[in-house]
Amino acid sequence: MADNNTTEITPWSFLADSGAENYFAKVDYALKNGRHIQQWKEQAFWFRFIANNEESIKQYYRNYFGVSLEHGGEANEKYYYLDFMPDSRGNIPVDNRHFLQNEFVIVGFMLYKAIFIDNYIELSSVKAFQRILRQDYEEFKEGLFRVLAKAKSLKITQMTEGKMDSTVANAMKAFEKIGWIELQEDNFEVLPSFQRLPKLYADYINNIDEWIKTEATK
Known part of the structure; x- marks a missing residue:
């Protein structure tokens, strides 16, 4: 009944x-x-x-x-x-509608790698993140330059550390806009919803080292 x-x-x-x-x-x-x-x-x-x-x-x-x-x-x-x-x-x-630009998605991959794969668990500064990409990930730099240049429709010779830093800063602002991070000037905190990134791009993130190194040889 x-x-x-x-x-x-x-x-x-x-x-x-x-x-x-x-x-x-x-x-x-x-x-x-x-x-x-x-x-x-x-x-x-x-x-x-x-x-x-x-x-x-x-x-x-x-x-x-x-x-x-x-x-x-x-x-x-x-x-x-x-x-x-x-x-x-x-x-x-x-x-x-807010769509993340391809270069911002790539920055997201690297942020996820730094914090959740390589255990930079205290990372909370945009400038520190930029420095990690320039110095700690030296072996990935050429591949990262290539994928960022391709995403931004630039020639590889046009991609510089300064352009990469600028792309990272703009990506972090975009992540704040969609609620993936909280951003206060240089300081940020990753929020739970940032985990949607690996949900959307698991294949890339699970093989990110190989993917970026492969891009460096193209």
């Missing part, structure tokens, strides 16, 4: 939440601009609002914008983001 007391969840049920007036506009703006939301400082309020209304908000974005509310991580590492459906690019205006 059906339970007649069960409340049907709809694409607008979340509007009945007491936090909707305070949080939904900010959550909606952030998600549509490619930001990842997690339990971090002021985002924690947004995160709890989504978590308390997850099924309703999922329906809202799927039905009205053709995109999917997704999550990664577990427990305190959980984060939310919007993703495109397999057969649709969604109804979110192009100006609101």
Whole structure:
């Protein structure tokens, strides 16, 4: 026998939440601009609002914008983001979509390698990260120059340490914009949602040393 007391969840049920007036506009703006939301400082309020209304908000974005509310991580590492459906690019205006440039993705690979593979676990300075790429990863420099030059549509002779430093600085700003890191001038902290990078590019990251060294021989 059906339970007649069960409340049907709809694409607008979340509007009945007491936090909707305070949080939904900010959550909606952030998600549509490619930001990842997690339990971090002021985002924690947004995160709890989504978590308390997850099924309703999922329906809202799927039905009205053709995109999917997704999550990664577990427990305190959980984060939310919007993703495109397999057969649709969604109804979110192009100006609101944030795509990482290829050279920024490559910088992300190297940041992941430094912290999570090579155990630079205390790395929290953009300048220190730039210095690591220039000095500690000398054997990767030629390959890194080549993949960055290709991503930026430059000749290999046009790629310099200065251009690499500039690319790293701009990449870190892009990571902050989508909520992968918190950036305060030169200092940064990697957030749980940065783990979406290896989820998207596992094949590259799992073989990053070989990939970059191979690029150096091309």
